[in-house]
Amino acid sequence: MPRIAIATAIAAAGMDEDLVPLRAACIAAGIDAWVLAWDDATVGWARFDAVLVRSTWDYTERLDEFLGWCGRVEAVTELLNPHAVLRWNTDKHYLSDLSALGLPTVPGVFVEPDADPLPALQSFLARYPDPEYVVKPAISAGARDTQRYARHQEFAAGNHVARLLDAGRSVMLQPYLDKVDTEGESGLVYIGGRFSHAIRKSPRLLPGNEAGSGATAAETIKCAVPAADELALAEATMAAIARHPDLGHAEPIYARVDLIRDARGAPCLLELELVEPSLFLPGAPGSSERLATALLARLAARGLLTRATRP
Numbered sequence: 001m002p003r004i005a006i007a008t009a010i011a012a013a014g015m016d017e018d019l020v021p022l023r024a025a026c027i028a029a030g031i032d033a034w035v036l037a038w039d040d041a042t043v044g045w046a047r048f049d050a051v052l053v054r055s056t057w058d059y060t061e062r063l064d065e066f067l068g069w070c071g072r073v074e075a076v077t078e079l080l081n082p083h084a085v086l087r088w089n090t091d092k093h094y095l096s097d098l099s100a101l102g103l104p105t106v107p108g109v110f111v112e113p114d115a116d117p118l119p120a121l122q123s124f125l126a127r128y129p130d131p132e133y134v135v136k137p138a139i140s141a142g143a144r145d146t147q148r149y150a151r152h153q154e155f156a157a158g159n160h161v162a163r164l165l166d167a168g169r170s171v172m173l174q175p176y177l178d179k180v181d182t183e184g185e186s187g188l189v190y191i192g193g194r195f196s197h198a199i200r201k202s203p204r205l206l207p208g209n210e211a212g213s214g215a216t217a218a219e220t221i222k223c224a225v226p227a228a229d230e231l232a233l234a235e236a237t238m239a240a241i242a243r244h245p246d247l248g249h250a251e252p253i254y255a256r257v258d259l260i261r262d263a264r265g266a267p268c269l270l271e272l273e274l275v276e277p278s279l280f281l282p283g284a285p286g287s288s289e290r291l292a293t294a295l296l297a298r299l300a301a302r303g304l305l306t307r308a309t310r311p
Contacts, residue, residue: 003032005048008055010037016055018281025288046076048306070283080253089274092138101240104268117162130175138170148205179261188234190255192294193254197284
């Protein structure tokens with residue numbers, strides 16, 4: 001029986017709703033599945049035929065430590081998703097790579113820690129005349145340290161940018177695409193390289209939320225059927241991963257492609273989640289089983305199903 005570890009984090013204990021159905025599906029498929037924290041130093045990862053990265057949700061605060069762990073795990077067993085994919089996808093600069101490959105992404109600019117914050121912000125505002133915009137760290141999860149600003153809030157936004165730069169963090173500035181307020185955000189989940197299911201999320205950033213105000217909305221998440229143009233963009237995004245020169249023709253075992261619509265109504269890529277996205281398995285019948293099947297297929301492709309379980 002193949003043995004896998006499903007990696008979570010000590011800080012995420014009991015918070016990941018995907019873990020229970022996923023582990024049950026793995027066991028039903030004949031996989032000995034263990035849920036273990038990536039930051040538990042007592043775990044011997046070489047005992048497993050594969051390690052599936054899931055709710056390692058504190059990685060943004062401990063990135064060097066997390067990536068070091070990824071490298072050590074991949075040296076002794078199969079890491080899913082692979083280390084090169086995780087390293088690339090933990091920093092939102094990857095969006096520039098995808099844009100260069102021809103994918104329509106939410107436009108924006110990066111500001112690096114050695115930049116002067118106010119001139120950088122003013123240059124962005126001159127380039128993008130949209131009435132609202134977003135300030136976010138290049139390395140972050142969810143809406144953490146992310147704020148929505150109107151143009152008259154330049155002082156508050158500049159302070160936000162300065163705080164992030166002073167902490168040595170790269171900053172991403174993006175126009176706020178206000179169709180998300182009425183249409184929400186779509187998340188298309190891929191398992192084993194194939195479309196599995198989709199969800200629709202309500203907007204999280206409320207208008208006029210100056211930095212530190214905590215003005216974010218609780219997400220409403222529902223299962224959804226993606227529009228044809230959303231599915232086409234998600235398929236193109238998955239294809240772009242395979243041809244990215246730095247990823248070695250990687251085949252992510254899971255992915256979530258997050259899309260919103262621009263002012264013309266066309267979908268564009270907001271995020272490509274390959275590290276630890278919620279996959280919303282409980283609300284999508286059959287999705288846990290599809291992931292367990294994909295794990296078996298990946299282990300078989302690596303010749304691991306015929307090997308005796310490690311002691």
